[in-house]
Amino acid sequence: MTSPRTDRNEPRWHQALDHESADAVQALADDAAEHDGVAPLGEELVLGLRRPGRHLLAGERPPFAGYAGLTEDGTAEVVVAPGSRRSGVGRTLAESVLAAEPNARFWAHGDLPAAQGLAADLGLEQVRELRVLRRELAGVPDAPEPPPGYRVRTFVRGTDEEALLEVNAAAFADHPEQGRLDRAGFEERAQQPWFDPAGIFLVEDGEGGIAAFHWTKVADPPVGEVYVVGVHPKHQGRGLGGLATAVGLQHLRDRGLQTVELYVEGDNTPALATYERAGLTPFAVHAMYARPHGALPQ
Numbered sequence: 001m002t003s004p005r006t007d008r009n010e011p012r013w014h015q016a017l018d019h020e021s022a023d024a025v026q027a028l029a030d031d032a033a034e035h036d037g038v039a040p041l042g043e044e045l046v047l048g049l050r051r052p053g054r055h056l057l058a059g060e061r062p063p064f065a066g067y068a069g070l071t072e073d074g075t076a077e078v079v080v081a082p083g084s085r086r087s088g089v090g091r092t093l094a095e096s097v098l099a100a101e102p103n104a105r106f107w108a109h110g111d112l113p114a115a116q117g118l119a120a121d122l123g124l125e126q127v128r129e130l131r132v133l134r135r136e137l138a139g140v141p142d143a144p145e146p147p148p149g150y151r152v153r154t155f156v157r158g159t160d161e162e163a164l165l166e167v168n169a170a171a172f173a174d175h176p177e178q179g180r181l182d183r184a185g186f187e188e189r190a191q192q193p194w195f196d197p198a199g200i201f202l203v204e205d206g207e208g209g210i211a212a213f214h215w216t217k218v219a220d221p222p223v224g225e226v227y228v229v230g231v232h233p234k235h236q237g238r239g240l241g242g243l244a245t246a247v248g249l250q251h252l253r254d255r256g257l258q259t260v261e262l263y264v265e266g267d268n269t270p271a272l273a274t275y276e277r278a279g280l281t282p283f284a285v286h287a288m289y290a291r292p293h294g295a296l297p298q
Contacts, residue, residue: 009065009089011096014055022049024062032079038110038284040079044177045069047188056096058089068093073176075288076104090118098122103291111287119289128288129266133280137224137253137260140279143246146203147238150211152247155200160210161186164202167210171230175265178228194219201247203240211235214248224252226262229271241274249278 017025026049033039048069049055058066058080065084070076076097080090097104105127108115119125146152155164165186172179189195194217203212212235217227226248231241252260261283264271 008060009058009084009087009092011056011058011066011068011093012060013096013100014057016052017049017055017057019050020062021055021057021064024064025049025055025057025067027062028064028067028081029079031082035082036110036112038112040109041069041077042107042109045071045077054100056093058084058093065089066093068097070097070101070104074101074104076101076106077109078106085114090114091121094118094122098291105288105290108287108289111285115287115289123291124289125292126287127290130286130288131264131266131272131282132261132284132286133264133275134259134261134283135279135281137249137257140249140253141246143250144243146243147240149206150240150243151204152243153202153204155197155202155213157190157197160202163210164200164213167213167232168228168230170232192219199248199251201244201251203244205235212240212244214244216248216252218252218255218257222256222258224255224257224260226260226275229262229274241271242277245274245278 014021026046029039029041029046048071053072054070056068056070057064063081065087066078066080066089068076068078076094078090078093078097080093094106097106106119106124108119143152161183165181165183168181169179172181196216196218199216199218201214201216202210205211210232212231213229214226215228217225219225226245229241229244229248231244249260260280262275262280263286264275266285
């Protein structure tokens, strides 16, 4: 009599990852990024590797064949080790996610052909598009002067956090991720090696309130990032988004960086127009896939 066959890469859910496993998932993601030319996991999920959550590992111990993370709101991301591809690991991970969360929404960073094929096989359709825009920083002009009644200054740590978060919440009230940023999330980012308060620019109105802001990020030189640009709704239509963008681009240029990139929703026409005027052009696309609305699991 033989024992039942078990697959050493069979996915298993974990409520938390120990340090060794979290490090192994990060290494797996780094290997996939080098292989594919695009990072497979978003910032929020990477930060969450060391927090309790829904973590799915393909493999009993490091190095893992694959990983999937599922957030509280049903957003999922999957990565498969380059050496374990074309063996069904990705499909098994995705099916396990759908079994746990039938309405899960999967990010496909770079929207690579393999991800498109897997989505089609699972009956998923694209429900969201995030565009990556880039431009060279050489030739970026100095930022213009603020319009009358406004001034630009840098962020003051320990003083400006709540005001910045208030403007962020108002500016991104309808955004599924950015609008949820709270003080804990801000502080988590403030502990990252790339955080630099001197790279956060605030546009103040005549009463000292924050009307707009530009949070820049330099995590992977020589590429800088337009991390977040937000304008309070009551100050929209006055060119403050363009001003804040220009101030941040000048800052990144003066730091000696070569390229700048940013992420913007594919249906955010006003923001796309602002960034086009700033000389940014399409570089890559991230797509989100989900079951069609009302579709039942097979």
